[in-house]
Amino acid sequence: MAGNEGLKVLGLQVSPFVLRVCMALNTKGVSYEYVEEDLSNKSELLLKSNPVHKKVPVLIHNGKPICESLVIMQYVDELFAGRSILPTDPYERATARFWAAYADDKLLPAWYGMVKAQSAEERAEKVEETLSAIQHMEVAFAKCSGGNAAFFGGDSIGYVDIVLGSFLFWFEAVRRVYDLEIINASNTPLLAAWAERFVGTVEAKEVVPVPDVDMAVQCINKLHAPAAAISSQ
Amino acid sequence: MAGNEGLKVLGLQVSPFVLRVCMALNTKGVSYEYVEEDLSNKSELLLKSNPVHKKVPVLIHNGKPICESLVIMQYVDELFAGRSILPTDPYERATARFWAAYADDKLLPAWYGMVKAQSAEERAEKVEETLSAIQHMEVAFAKCSGGNAAFFGGDSIGYVDIVLGSFLFWFEAVRRVYDLEIINASNTPLLAAWAERFVGTVEAKEVVPVPDVDMAVQCINKLHAPAAAISSQ
Structure with missing residues (x-):
């Protein structure tokens, strides 16, 4: 090491x-x-x-x-020594890599597509894709340790937790701008509880830079501006 | 194991x-x-x-x-035991993962975009992106073992070789359909020599299924059909 x-x-x-x-x-x-x-x-x-x-x-x-x-x-x-980020078991590692790739290849393009959509129709389509993708992750989380895991990584945060958790402050910005809860207690109850636990972890709290929801909101509004201009024409 | x-x-x-x-x-x-x-x-x-x-x-x-x-x-x-596919050194592993992701995230969408382009203009743009991406990989290969490596993996094929090598029969199909050599002796001399070595390896020769260039050509022509129809209107 x-x-x-x-x-x-x-x-x-x-x-x-x-x-x-x-x-x-x-x-x-x-x-x-x-x-x-x-x-x-x-x-x-x-x-x-x-x-x-x-x-x-x-x-x-x-x-x-x-x-x-x-x-x-x-x-x-x-x-580096210290707690493993990826699981040590090869099959669990493969599963973690699969869901990390899923978050980046499916969930991220869907919600980013929603944020930068230039029409209400396009946005509705991307909202649907986003909610479908997060539903897949809810099911994946339900399978972790027979549904009793605190995190994807087990008792503490791991690879998939960090990958999905990194989106949470953007999800909060999306909620403020569009009044849409990507993770919520009704549709994704396990992930809703997971998100609360996640933001309370030392690893998330210690993060430098501190994620800035206000700044994310500004970014969304900037991307959103052309659509607003179109709809007001 | x-x-x-x-x-x-x-x-x-x-x-x-x-x-x-x-x-x-x-x-x-x-x-x-x-x-x-x-x-x-x-x-x-x-x-x-x-x-x-x-x-x-x-x-x-x-x-x-x-x-x-x-x-x-x-x-x-x-x-499984046997020769390592990824390098054992952590920095070299990171480099291999970087280029494998690059091949999938940049090179692949570029040439696939070229193949399914619906206009000559769109195709030209994707050809340029494809050639730019392969040029980046030529430079990356030049850096392997100070430019003296037979493969990205050193003396034998490894992670990046397999990832890029898996595209070669599609590149051959692209050459037949569009008369475009994505890897060629003028622009990417190192990769051209690498490709010759790659297809001669036992690992590539033993592959089941045998990559079928004719079938790839058919796939391209099928994707190409709408564009041909447009240009003949």
């Missing part, structure tokens, strides 16, 4: 992907330097560290960059 | 994702039963094993299903 010398996170306060990296590092109890990026004026360090995507998060470890949140989380898990 | 009893692959001859799973199992030298699916009439076993995506490939191991090609490859690597 390596030391944590020279650990730097290039981040953005409003990015769920950055949040994951910070939570993964918190899970391992390693300290790191956090550097907020300005995406309208990206630093030389960011451009040099992630020349392919030019995006945050980037974890820089002893001068070497690692990019993409899921890749970084697995790197952190493999490198 | 587990035995290989009860290993079954639900597949489709024309799927690069299925090919990956077969190549991963070949790399480990484990035997398996291959079952070809008919996507127009999916088997009960497929629907039960992958109720979320209802897609191939599915690996069924001792009655338990594992879905999604990258997830399956990592499961196979973690479970």
Whole structure:
């Protein structure tokens, strides 16, 4: 296991992907330097560290960059001692990787599509996709430890918890803007209870940067502006 | 490490994702039963094993299903003895995961977008994206072992080789239909030499199902039909 010398996170306060990296590092109890990026004026360090995507998060470890949140989380898990982020059993690891990919490949595009939809029709379609995707995750969570698990990771948060949990402050922003509860006590009661537990964990509370719902609301409203303009024409 | 009893692959001859799973199992030298699916009439076993995506490939191991090609490859690597598919060094593992994700998230949508484009303009845009993405992978390959590696995995094929290599017979189909060489000796000389080495490996040659370029050409022509109809109007 390596030391944590020279650990730097290039981040953005409003990015769920950055949040994951910070939570993964918190899970391992390693300290790191956090550097907020300005995406309208990206630093030389960011451009040099992630020349392919030019995006945050980037974890820089002893001068070497690692990019993409899921890749970084697995790197952190493999490198540092402390509680495992991924399960140790190969089948459970595969299941965790499956649901993390599902959250990113199905749930995320659906709710992001909803947020940036340019018509009420398109938005309704994406709302339906979002609720269908979260329903799949409710069923997946019900199967964890025979329905008695506190988290996808068991007694403490793990890979899928961090991935899905990183979206929660955006879901809160969606609730404020659209009055839509993606996770709620009626349709997804297990995930609703899970979300309450999740935000109370040390790993989530310690997160730097602190997720900013107001900023997420502003982002949504900015994306929403063209649609509002269209509907008022 | 587990035995290989009860290993079954639900597949489709024309799927690069299925090919990956077969190549991963070949790399480990484990035997398996291959079952070809008919996507127009999916088997009960497929629907039960992958109720979320209802897609191939599915690996069924001792009655338990594992879905999604990258997830399956990592499961196979973690479970079975034999040559490692992912590198053992954590930083190299992260790099391999990064490029595998890049191939699936950037290169694949670009060339698939090209194949199903409905206008010459859209196709030209996707051709450009495809060539740009493959250029990034040429640069990545140049960095492997200081430019002297036979494969992304070093002396033998590994994770990124299998992921990118699974596209090669589709690239050949693209060449036949559009007269476009995605990998060629002028623009991507290192990958062109890599591709020749790759198709000569035991792991690629042993693949069940045998990738069928003619079938891929038919698939492209089927997707291409509406565009041809538009341009002939």
